[in-house]
Amino acid sequence: MAKLLETIDLVTHFYTYEGVVQALNRVSLVVDHGATFGLVGESGCGKSVTVRSVMRIVPEPGRIEEGKVIVYLDENRRHAGLDLLAQSEAFMESLRGDRISMIFQEPNAALNPTMSIGDQIGESFLFHQKEKLYASVLEELESRDCRTLFPLKQFQQAVYRIAARQPDALILNLLDRIPILKHWQSRLKKEARRRAVEIITKLGLSNPDQIVDLYPHNLSGGMKQRIVIAIALACSPVLLIADEATSNLDVTIQAQILELLRRLKQEEISSILLITHDLGVVAETCDRVGVMYAGNLCEVADVKDLFQNPLHPYTRALLDAVPKFTMEDDLKSIDGHVPNLVTPPSGCRFHPRCAHAMEICREAFPEMTEIGKNHLVACYWAASK
Amino acid sequence: MMDKILELKNLTKHYSIHGGVLRREISAVRALDGIDLDIYRGECLGVVGESGCGKTTAGKAIVRLFKPTGGHIYYYSAAAASTATADLARIKISRIKKLGLRNRLQMVFQDPTTSLDPRMLVKNIVAEPIRTLQRMSGRDLEDRVLSLLERVGLTRDHLLRYPHEFSGGQRQRIAVARAIATDPEFIVLDEPTSALDVSVQSQILNLLKSLQQTLQLTYMFVTHHLLVVKYVSDRVAVMYLGKIVELADTQVIFSRPLHPYTHALLSAIPIPDVTHKQQRIVLSGDVPDPADPPAGCRFHTRCPFVTDRCRAEEPLLEAVESGHRVACHRKQETPKLVAERFDQRRFSSISS
Numbered sequence: 060m061a062k063l064l065e066t067i068d069l070v071t072h073f074y075t076y077e078g079v080v081q082a083l084n085r086v087s088l089v090v091d092h093g094a095t096f097g098l099v100g101e102s103g104c105g106k107s108v109t110v111r112s113v114m115r116i117v118p119e120p121g122r123i124e125e126g127k128v129i130v131y132l133d134e135n136r137r138h139a140g141l142d143l144l145a146q147s148e149a150f151m152e153s154l155r156g157d158r159i160s161m162i163f164q165e166p167n168a169a170l171n172p173t174m175s176i177g178d179q180i181g182e183s184f185l186f187h188q189k190e191k192l193y194a195s196v197l198e199e200l201e202s203r204d205c206r207t208l209f210p211l212k213q214f215q216q217a218v219y220r221i222a223a224r225q226p227d228a229l230i231l232n233l234l235d236r237i238p239i240l241k242h243w244q245s246r247l248k249k250e251a252r253r254r255a256v257e258i259i260t261k262l263g264l265s266n267p268d269q270i271v272d273l274y275p276h277n278l279s280g281g282m283k284q285r286i287v288i289a290i291a292l293a294c295s296p297v298l299l300i301a302d303e304a305t306s307n308l309d310v311t312i313q314a315q316i317l318e319l320l321r322r323l324k325q326e327e328i329s330s331i332l333l334i335t336h337d338l339g340v341v342a343e344t345c346d347r348v349g350v351m352y353a354g355n356l357c358e359v360a361d362v363k364d365l366f367q368n369p370l371h372p373y374t375r376a377l378l379d380a381v382p383k384f385t386m387e388d389d390l391k392s393i394d395g396h397v398p399n400l401v402t403p404p405s406g407c408r409f410h411p412r413c414a415h416a417m418e419i420c421r422e423a424f425p426e427m428t429e430i431g432k433n434h435l436v437a438c439y440w441a442a443s444k
Numbered sequence: 445m446m447d448k449i450l451e452l453k454n455l456t457k458h459y460s461i462h463g464g465v466l467r468r469e470i471s472a473v474r475a476l477d478g479i480d481l482d483i484y485r486g487e488c489l490g491v492v493g494e495s496g497c498g499k500t501t502a503g504k505a506i507v508r509l510f511k512p513t514g515g516h517i518y519y520y521s522a523a524a525a526s527t528a529t530a531d532l533a534r535i536k537i538s539r540i541k542k543l544g545l546r547n548r549l550q551m552v553f554q555d556p557t558t559s560l561d562p563r564m565l566v567k568n569i570v571a572e573p574i575r576t577l578q579r580m581s582g583r584d585l586e587d588r589v590l591s592l593l594e595r596v597g598l599t600r601d602h603l604l605r606y607p608h609e610f611s612g613g614q615r616q617r618i619a620v621a622r623a624i625a626t627d628p629e630f631i632v633l634d635e636p637t638s639a640l641d642v643s644v645q646s647q648i649l650n651l652l653k654s655l656q657q658t659l660q661l662t663y664m665f666v667t668h669h670l671l672v673v674k675y676v677s678d679r680v681a682v683m684y685l686g687k688i689v690e691l692a693d694t695q696v697i698f699s700r701p702l703h704p705y706t707h708a709l710l711s712a713i714p715i716p717d718v719t720h721k722q723q724r725i726v727l728s729g730d731v732p733d734p735a736d737p738p739a740g741c742r743f744h745t746r747c748p749f750v751t752d753r754c755r756a757e758e759p760l761l762e763a764v765e766s767g768h769r770v771a772c773h774r775k776q777e778t779p780k781l782v783a784e785r786f787d788q789r790r791f792s793s794i795s796s
Contacts, residue, residue: 313714
């Protein structure tokens with residue numbers, strides 16, 4: 060399968076008062092076109108930092124130190140990758156929410172409480188697809204059904220003709236400053252709202268016409284998360300990053316959202332990068348899984364392979380620690396706790412908790428090696444077997 | 445085993461909503477709307493349901509963190525001297541303290557970061573209930589605190605630290621130590637592991653299980669995570685919108701559930717296993733507003749097998765067999781209906 064996103068030796072550090080937190084230690088992963096890639100691990104293992112580094116929205120005091128994030132967005136020129144870390148901030152702004160978009164964990168924090176739902180979804184059309192909106196408004200104005208009064212119609216047609224030809228024309232900027240004339244934009248907003256209704260309908264929410272005028276506090280948790288998904292999908296992205304999109308929801312609502320994501324993946328988006336700590340969600344939705352521990356990617360495999368034949372000791376321990384449906388004996392737990400990343404253990408970061416730790420694990424960090432088909436592991440013990 | 449420790453009779457809690465010019469009560473959120481439940485000594489009763497179904501309210505009512513609107517909570521103490529049963533729902537708070545009931549009923553809260561005072565040392569957090577309820581002090585108290593910390597897997601080094609210096613799992617251990625400080629016989633565990641990671645979650649669950657055996661505790665385990673309930677509890681009560689809809693032994697709930705809501709909940713759990721994929725019962729819509737619950741069966745707005753009778757008449761929690769009670773009009777036919785509509789292989793494979 061063709062690659063869509065590739066990170067090569069990504070290193071991100073956070074400069075805190077306690078010292079330098081080495082949050083990512085050379086993470087290399089590949090997301091293919093048409094695949095759902097799951098990233099699992101405990102909290103603080105660097106899952107979120109990985110995707111935030113990809114989107115270049117690492118919060119202060121974090122900094123991406125080295126590495127590459129390469130995206131292959133162009134369908135025709137598959138081999139011409141684009142290194143996101145070398146691009147300008149303006150380019151990233153045009154990319155975020157358009158070709159690559161993200162769903163955040165907490166819908167309450169992701170939505171603006173002072174804007175109506177329709178405005179929030181429409182915002183992404185107004186930001187990324189202004190040209191398309193201008194064109195469709197112009198088309199509507201020039202069609203015969205348009206019944207605007209004589210001088211107003213001519214004026215609007217003239218303005219939208221300019222806008223469609225030259226979106227950043229000086230005259231538009233001028234018009235926006237003149238009190239009555241700036242209402243030329245109302246048609247544009249109406250069009251954005253119409254598209255917002257369209258996308259809400261597609262996500263299976265009832266009464267979309269009413270929902271666009273509501274505010275986030277009027278909606279329940281599951282509905283809010285759908286709105287966040289609607290905003291992310293507004294510009295039909297190629298890659299959707301879902302950062303713990305269902306963690307705060309009830310199981311029945313979580314089932315609805317996962318079902319929705321699965322349906323959308325078939326119809327709309329090509330790939331999903333799903334971050335979660337719930338191995339059950341991974342087993343049910345993902346094609347390929349990466350397991351992270353303390354800033355390292357320790358195992359990458361196809362989902363069946365990973366659950367039936369886990370190779371890394373951490374993956375095994377993690378799978379044993381989850382309560383299962385058919386289970387008789389006691390749950391196993393991993394002794395010790397996640398290391399402080401200011402002073403991570405030398406060598407393999409898992410060795411203090413690992414039952415199979417060898418001498419070499421303390422000294423050198425294991426490289427990712429391919430064991431079996433498409434099954435990558437960073438572990439000396441697994442590689443030596 | 446069949447020795448009751450608590451008996452809830454028609455327990456009700458309404459939170460009133462005030463409105464209008466005079467701020468009079470205009471309606472009420474029916475958080476708990478008449479639940480009947482017996483809790484037996486030495487068992488772990490799991491209470492599951494979605495958020496807002498009243499499971500936490502039930503737990504808090506039992507330890508009397510607030511006064512229930514109606515109903516009774518009869519408490520049968522293990523101590524032979526106080527044979528008189530106390531009705532926790534009616535008794536005065538001062539009386540509860542005088543009878544020493546606070547010693548016997550304890551609670552562990554969901555989020556250890558908010559349930560532990562950030563300005564108190566661990567030593568004082570654990571000592572506080574002993575100091576106020578049992579009047580112990582000095583060297584005895586310190587030894588007691590140390591033994592409690594050791595019991596939950598912490599050491600002497602942790603005595604003089606503040607909660608923020610601990611990881612989430614260790615904080616929850618401190619909260620557990622505080623709960624067992626006064627030798628309780630009944631503990632309400634309100635989502636004790638939902639703020640924790642899986643590897644830490646298993647540590648805490650194993651700790652709780654071993655404590656239950658060594659200290660002969662009775663648990664009421666409130667959670668939304670069904671697989672956790674399956675692991676720890678002996679019996680499960682499924683709640684929906686302030687009512688218990690199904691109550692049975694854990695094995696029975698997971699192999700032969702009868703209420704459609706239980707079926708939907710079970711099928712909604714993502715299972716960390718790739719071998720058996722099953723079709724999900726995806727419930728449409730959200731939980732209705734508890735201030736204005738639907739007439740008839742409360743689940744009828746989301747139930748895939750709804751009939752006219754469900755819309756009109758509220759089903760009672762009736763026994764199907766001994767120890768298995770269901771509130772559903774179509775309880776006899778549900779397994780067949782679910783099998784027809786959704787082809788649930790998972791249940792049949794386990795029960796066979």
